[in-house]
Amino acid sequence: MSQNKISISEIKSHNQSDDCWIVVDGQVWDITSFAPEHPGGPGIIYKYAGRDATAAYNEIHAPSIIKNGLSASANKGVVDQSTVTKEWSEPLPDETPKAAPKPSSEKPPLDSIINAHDFEIQARNTSTAKTWAFYSSASNDLVTRDLNASLYSRILFRPRTMRRVATIDTRTTLLAMARLIHPDGELAIARACKTRKIIQSISNNASYSAADIVSQPEVSDHPFIFQLYVDKRKEKTNALLAKIKSHKNVSAVMVTVDAAAPGKREADERVKADESIENPMQKNKPKNDKKGGGYGRLMAGFIDPDLNWDYISWLRSEIGYDMPMLTKGVMSADDVKMALDIGLDGCVLSNHGGRNLDTSPPAILVLLEIHARFPEIIRDHHPNSASVKAGLTRPFSILVDGGVRRGTDVLKCVCLGAVSVGLGRPVLFATGYGQEGVEHLIDIIRDEFEVAMRNCGLTRIEDCGPEYVNSGDIDHLVSKSRGHPYAVGWKAQMALQSKL
C-alpha cells in the first residue's frame, strides 16, 4: 500500500499539544492522543511537535516500538522529501551532545580500557547530556546507588595461601541487560554473551523486542532469561508470555517486582525540566502538569502496581513448572522466604540500581540478612548444597545485582551464596564499543574474578563460602530480626491485642 506523501509545511502546522504530529524515520505520526501517556512524559514529545524526532527517538527506542505501539490510524503517511528544507534538517540546539561524540575510530582504543570504570568514563565523555542523565541517574539523593558500589569495598577477603591454584574452574553466570548507547544495543550484547557463555536477560522494556533479540541466528542456541514487567492489562502480559515461550532459547522467566512506583530520578527529570524552560510549547501546557511533580511519574504507565503474590502464584502455574521462574527486585529476606515458600526457583536481590527507592538496601545487605535470619535458605537450598545434591531439598537460586564493578565484587557475592551476579550499567557503557566492547568487559571481570579466586586459594565455585569474606565493617547495617530492634512488639502487640 503506497503511503500518503505529506509536505514539510503541513507537518509543521501540527505543532500544538492538542494537534501534535512528529516524524520518525520518514514516517509521519499523529501522536496527539498518545503523548500524555508517553512513558517518558509528554514534554519530550511536545518538543518535537511538527518536527523530525528521528534522532531523539532512536537514541532511546528500537525501530519496532512505534509501529507496534501506535494504532495504524496514527500513521499519517511519509514525508514528501521534495519539500524538505535545510532548516528542517538541522538538529535542535539542545541535542548537541555534552562533548561531541567521537567517531568510533577516534575513541581511545579498547586495549587502553582496563576496567569497568574506564568504560563509564568513556561513556560519560561521549554521550549526549540527555543519554548520560538517563543512564546514570538514580532515585533522589543517590544514597542507594552509591551504597551499592561502596559496600563491596568495605568487605574484606580472608585469603588462604599455599593451595594448588594453577588450574581453576569457574562456572559463574553474569547477567546483562542493556538499552542503547550503541545502535546495535542488545543485539550486540546478546552476541557477546554467546561468545563468552554468559546468560543475558531481556526485558519487555528493552530497546529491541525480546523476540528480535533471541531470534538472531547467531544466538539461536544460546539461553536467555526473559525479564517480565507485568502489564496492568493482564491480557497483554499473557500474550507476551505465550510469544516468548515459543522461543526455545528462553530458559527462564524473571518477574520484575520492584517497580510498583517509578522512582524519582532527578538528573533525568532535570534534563527534561530544563528543556521545558526553553520549549515554547510549554506555554500552553496544562497548568496542573507542574503540580503533578515532574514527568517521570508517568514513566511506568503500563506497569501493574497491583502486582501481588496471588498473581505470581497464578503466573507460576500458567508459565508451567518446567520453566524456571524467579522474582527480580527483592529487597528483604522475608520476600526471599516468600518466594521459596510459594514455589519459585529463585530470586534476584536488586534495588533496580538505586533507581526506584532511595535508601533501599543494597543487594549485598539483603544477602547478609538472609544469612542472619533464614540461614536454611542458603544452607539447604543452594544448588551446590549437600542437601540439594542429595535430593532432599529443592534448589533455590539467589542472584544479586547493583554496584558490581569488579571481579572481586563478584567473588564476594558468590562466597556469600549467590549463584550469579548481574551487571547493568557497565554492560551498557561497554556497548559503546559494540559486541567487542561487551566481550572485553566480560573478559576483564572474569580475569579479575579468577585472579581473586586464586589469591584467595580457591579453585572451584563450590568451594567458595562465607569463611572467605569478612563483612565486619558493614555487619551493623544488616537487619537481624523481623522487627526493628528498638521497636519490638508495637505492631506485634497490636496484632496480639486484636486477637484477645
Add this chain to the structure above:
Amino acid sequence: MSQNKISISEIKSHNQSDDCWIVVDGQVWDITSFAPEHPGGPGIIYKYAGRDATAAYNEIHAPSIIKNGLSASANKGVVDQSTVTKEWSEPLPDETPKAAPKPSSEKPPLDSIINAHDFEIQARNTSTAKTWAFYSSASNDLVTRDLNASLYSRILFRPRTMRRVATIDTRTTLLAMARLIHPDGELAIARACKTRKIIQSISNNASYSAADIVSQPEVSDHPFIFQLYVDKRKEKTNALLAKIKSHKNVSAVMVTVDAAAPGKREADERVKADESIENPMQKNKPKNDKKGGGYGRLMAGFIDPDLNWDYISWLRSEIGYDMPMLTKGVMSADDVKMALDIGLDGCVLSNHGGRNLDTSPPAILVLLEIHARFPEIIRDHHPNSASVKAGLTRPFSILVDGGVRRGTDVLKCVCLGAVSVGLGRPVLFATGYGQEGVEHLIDIIRDEFEVAMRNCGLTRIEDCGPEYVNSGDIDHLVSKSRGHPYAVGWKAQMALQSKL
C-alpha cells in the same frame, strides 16, 4: 487625628543611642528606650538612627508589630515629604543583597524546581546576605543542624514487594512555620496549607500576628496550631491565649519549651558584627556590649527562662481540656514521658533546627530513644494503636521536625511512630514563590512520600511500622538508658547515700 509633620533634617538630628529616632513606612518613631530591649539587639537599630529603616524593618517584621509594640507616645509624627532629599532615599551600602534579587519573572520557573534542595539553592541565590544568614544559621559549629538532615540518609528502608499498591491512602500532616522571604509570608503559607490540607502552626514570634493569619477569609474554616512562646510577663501570655482561643480555627496549642536560652547563631551574629564595624554609632556604644558576647543573646528577651512543669500544668487547665496541648522542643525520652504523665496530648521532638544548642540530639534519635526506653508510649498511646482504638488508653501524639527534606524522611518518621512531621526552612524558602511555591513544595514532598510508601509495599498510614526501617547505622547513637553507660551510679549513688 492628623499627625505632626517632621522634616528630614529634624529626623537626622536624632541619631545618637541616647536620642534615637527611626522612620518606618513614613512614620517617625522615638526608639531610644526600646532599642536596648530589641529582640534583634540594639545594634541594628542604632544603624538606622536618624534614618529611614523601612526596608530593613519590612524584611523581618510585619507592619502591625511596631504599632502594637511601642507606646503611642513613641510616635513622633510623619515624615514631611516635602523635605525628602535624594541622599535620604538611597539605601545604605550594606543593604545591597548578596546577589541582586531577581524579579519574580526572572527566577527559574517553578517547574524547574523538583525538590526541596532546589528551593534552598534558589533562596540562597536571591536573598540578601542578612536574610540568608538569619534563616540558614544555626548554633555554633552547626553539628546538630547538619546531623538533623544527614541521619535520615543513614536509615535504610526494608521494602516489601508484591503488594497491591495501586491505591494508597495518606493522611499525614505536615506542619509549617514561616517568617518572611516573600511579602505575603505566613499569609501565603496559610492559604497553601489550606489547599493542600496541611496544618500550619503559627507562633507569637511570626512576622504577621497569629490573629492576622487565622482570620484571613480564605482559611477561616481551616485548622491551625498556635505555637506559644511563654512571655516572662505571664499576664501577656494569658491575654494572648484568650485572644487566640477566640478564633475557632485554632485547634491546638503548642508550647515552646526549648528556648530557655537563645542559641549562638554565628552566621547571624557575624553579619551584625560586621555591620558594627562600619557603624559610626558604635563609637559611643557602652563598652560592656562587647563583653556581653554578641547581640544575639538579647534576642529572646521576652521569653520566660523559668518556664517549668508546674506552669505547664497550670496552663493545661487554664487552656481547657477540650483544647489539645503539646510541648514543642523536646529532646529526651524522659521529657516525652513527663509530657504524657502530666496529661498533655503530645509533643514535638525538635531541636529548633539546631539553632539553640549545638550537639543537641536530632529528633529521629529521640524517637528511637523512646522505642528503646519507653516503648509503651508508642505501643499503647499512638493514636493508631490497638489500645487507643479500643478505648483502653488515651492517645498521645509524637511529632517530629528538623532536617526533613524528602518524602522518604517523612515515611521513616511515620514508620517509627510519629503522627506528623514538620517542615521549617524548606517552607520558608518556598515562600519566595508565594502560595504557589508552598503548594509546589508540599506536592513534591507528598509525591515522594507516596512513591516511597508504594515501593515499600505500604498503602495505609496505619500499616507503617518500625519493621519497614533499618536504623542499624545510627543505633549506636541512641541513648538506651537513663544514665551514661560508663557512669552508672555516680549521681544515683549520691542520691542513695544522701538517703541513708
Add this chain to the structure above:
Amino acid sequence: MSQNKISISEIKSHNQSDDCWIVVDGQVWDITSFAPEHPGGPGIIYKYAGRDATAAYNEIHAPSIIKNGLSASANKGVVDQSTVTKEWSEPLPDETPKAAPKPSSEKPPLDSIINAHDFEIQARNTSTAKTWAFYSSASNDLVTRDLNASLYSRILFRPRTMRRVATIDTRTTLLAMARLIHPDGELAIARACKTRKIIQSISNNASYSAADIVSQPEVSDHPFIFQLYVDKRKEKTNALLAKIKSHKNVSAVMVTVDAAAPGKREADERVKADESIENPMQKNKPKNDKKGGGYGRLMAGFIDPDLNWDYISWLRSEIGYDMPMLTKGVMSADDVKMALDIGLDGCVLSNHGGRNLDTSPPAILVLLEIHARFPEIIRDHHPNSASVKAGLTRPFSILVDGGVRRGTDVLKCVCLGAVSVGLGRPVLFATGYGQEGVEHLIDIIRDEFEVAMRNCGLTRIEDCGPEYVNSGDIDHLVSKSRGHPYAVGWKAQMALQSKL
C-alpha cells in the same frame, strides 16, 4: 659598671660555629658554648652568628632568660652604636612574616571576633611563619591534635527542658597557659584571669619567669598554679620550688609527666630545616647533626626523662601536704588511679595538645576510661560527691585539657566529672589582643557554657552529671579493660608463669 663597647665589624667577625657571638637588645653575647645545648637547636642560633638576633629572640623568649641563663663572662659588652650600618639593621629575608602583621589598630576589631576559632584565624593571618609553626604544630601526622577537637563534636547532649533556668550558678575554673604572641604575654593573661576569676597555670618553660608573673601588683591576691617541668639537675628543681613557695598566691603545684621525650613537631622542625638550607653556617655543621634526625630532639634537654613515682612521692612530702599537688599529662586510667593511691590531689588528663606522642588518646577518652574501669574515682572522690562532702573520702580532682574550643565542650567534660578544663592555644591566640583579648575569649567561652547549661536544663555545676551526655558515637574508642581485648593473658600469663 660601664660595659665594653664593641664595633659592628668586630661582632660580624665572630660568625662561626666555633666562635659565635650574637646581639640581643644591644648586648653582645658569646654563645659558642651554649649553642649546642640550645633547647631550640643550634641551627637557629648559628643563623644569627655575628648578627643582631633581637627580633627573633624576643619572639620566643622573655628578656630575663638570656641574662639568667648565660654566665656573666659570656657577656662581651654592648654594641658601639656609632658603628651601626644600614645593612646591619635590616632583617634577614626569612624573618618576613607570612603576612605582614597588622598594627593592632588595623586588626579586625575585637567585637567582630565571636568564637575561639576566630582568634585562631586571626593569629594565623598575622603571625610570622615561624611563630605559627611553633604554636600550631603537633606530633607527626597530627592525628591526636585533630582528635582532641573532633571527639567533642561527636558527643551529644541529652537536654532536659522545662526547668527554671533564669538564674544559674557556674563556678568552673578555666586554666590557661601561654607563651608569647603579644609582647605582654603571660603578664596580660594573668591580669585577664584575675578580672575573670580564672586560675592560670604558669610553667618554668614560660616566656616570663613565674616569679615575674605572680608578683605583678595587679594579681598579687589572685591564685596561680605552678606547672613544674622537673629538671634532670634535681637541685635546680628544688631551688625553683623553694622560690615559688615563697609566693603566697601560688596555690598548687602541677608536675608535668608527659614530656619524657619531646615529640616530633614536624611543622616546627620543617621551618628550621628550611632555614638550614639557606644558612651558609650549615656548611661547617658537624655531619652527624643530620643523622640526629632534626633539632627538635634537643629541645627538652633539661627535662628529666627519669621522672618516676618514687620521685613524685618524695616531691609530695618535700612540697608539703598543705600545698595541693597534681600530675599533668596523664593518658591512662591506671595513672589516674596511681595518682590517687600515692596521695596526690588530682591530675590533669592531657596529651600536651597532641605535641608529644601522635595517636595518644584525647583527654575525653581517658575520662570515659575512668568511668569504665575505676568508677569509684569519680563517684567517691569527686569534690562534689556525697562521699567527700560527708568527709568519708578525700577529694581528688580531675582536670582535662586539649581541643576545648567551645563552652559546650567544657560542659561535656564537667558532666563527665572533670572539675576544671584547660585552654591552651586559644588563650595564646587571644593574647594577640592583650589582656582585653583574653578577657573576651573567656567571656565567649563562659557565655557559651552558660547557654549550654540552660538549654540542658542545668543551673548548678553540682547537678551536671553523665546522664546529660551521650557518648555513643565514641564509646568504642574507650579502653575498657587493662589489657587489650584481643590479647588477654599474654603478659598476664607470663607474669603468672614466672611466679610458678
Add this chain to the structure above:
Amino acid sequence: MSQNKISISEIKSHNQSDDCWIVVDGQVWDITSFAPEHPGGPGIIYKYAGRDATAAYNEIHAPSIIKNGLSASANKGVVDQSTVTKEWSEPLPDETPKAAPKPSSEKPPLDSIINAHDFEIQARNTSTAKTWAFYSSASNDLVTRDLNASLYSRILFRPRTMRRVATIDTRTTLLAMARLIHPDGELAIARACKTRKIIQSISNNASYSAADIVSQPEVSDHPFIFQLYVDKRKEKTNALLAKIKSHKNVSAVMVTVDAAAPGKREADERVKADESIENPMQKNKPKNDKKGGGYGRLMAGFIDPDLNWDYISWLRSEIGYDMPMLTKGVMSADDVKMALDIGLDGCVLSNHGGRNLDTSPPAILVLLEIHARFPEIIRDHHPNSASVKAGLTRPFSILVDGGVRRGTDVLKCVCLGAVSVGLGRPVLFATGYGQEGVEHLIDIIRDEFEVAMRNCGLTRIEDCGPEYVNSGDIDHLVSKSRGHPYAVGWKAQMALQSKL
C-alpha cells in the same frame, strides 16, 4: 672471543614481533622467542624492537639479568659504533620523565627530609612516569594499599607515665627490600642496613642477584634473609637454594606464598596500555593479546601457582633445620597456625603492599585476628614469651609489613606481638639518595620509634605488650571466628551431612 660487529641499519631491520632485536649496553640481542615470556609483558620489548633499550632496561633490571637469562645464541654481537647516528641515540618521546629528574645536587638536601612521606614526595617528583607507576601502583581500586597505612592511624596508644625512660634498649629489626630508583639499588640498601644493624631481605626478583648483593665485601659479615619466589621449574629453585646456602651471611629463607596470581596493578598497566597506543608494533600484535586483559598477567610467569603445604614441608627438610624458614604473604590466622604446626620458624603477615588482591586484609588486622582466634601462638611461642624462655615451647616469629610509615606504627606492631616490621616502598624511595638516604630513613624511623617508646613509658622491647595499644576503632574489622558470623554452618553443615 671477539664479538661480531653489527651495523645500526642491520639492527633496525629486525623490528617486528617475529624478528625482534634490541640493544642493551652495546650488546645486540635477538629477543624474538623470549619476548612473549617477558615478565613485564612483550609490549614494552616490542617498543624497542630494532632500537637501543639500554635506558629502559637499566631502569628496571640489573646488568647480569639479561646475560644469565638469555641463551648465548641470543647474543648477536656488539653495535658497530662507527654506524651510530644522531637519530639512533635520541630517546623515544615517552621516555621523558614526568618531571625531569634533578641531578642529585639539585634535590632538596637530605636534611630537609624529616619523615618517610617526604621521601615519597621526592620520589614522585623526580621519577619517570613509568617508574613511579610501577612502584606506587597496587591492585585494582587501591583499597588494601590505603587501608594498610590508614589503620595504623586508628590505633591509639595507652601511654603510661612516670617511668624511668632515660635509657632505652631497642633491638627490633626492620626488613627492607628494594628494586631500583638509584643505580646502586639493593647494593646501597645492603650497605645502609649494615651500618644501621638492620636485616635486609633479598628476593630472586631483585634488580641485582642475591649473590651480587650478599657478596659485597662491606657486608660480608652482615646477615641477610633470602626471599624465595618458587619457580614452577623446581630444579631452578633447588639450584638457587644451593647457591644461596653457600653464602654464610644468608641467615634465613622466606618463601613467598601470596603470589599465586599476579594482581592487577592498574596504574602500572595503564602506562603500558598508553604506550601501546602510540606503538606502531601493536598493529601486528596478535589480537587475543587484548582479550588477555593486560600484560601484567604475564608478569609472574615463572612463579609456581601450585605451591602448597606439601612442597613447603619438603622444602623445610631440604633447606635443613638449622636454617630458619618462614612464609611471607600470610593473610589469615589459619595460615599462621598452619605454619606453626608444620614446623616453620615464623611467618610474615603481608598482603604484598596491596599489590596482589584488592580488599585483602592489612597485616595489622591479621595480627589482631591471631589474638582473637589463636592467642596461644603469641602467648606461648613469641621468642620473648616465658614459655619459650623456659624452653617449654619452640619460638615462632611473626613479622609484619605493609603501610608502615612511622616509628609509632612499628611500636604498635611490636606491642601486638610482632618481632619485626618490614618497610618496602619507603626504602625504595630513600634509595634515591643512595646509601646515605636509606640510613637517614632508618634513623628517622628509629628515632620516632624510640620517642614513642619513651612517651609510652617503655624502655625494653620485651616490655611492649598489647596493653599499650587501643584498637577499639578497628576491632569490628577483625575476623573473630573461622566462619562468617552470619553464615554459621553452611559449609560446616555440608561437611557434617556428608559424613552422615
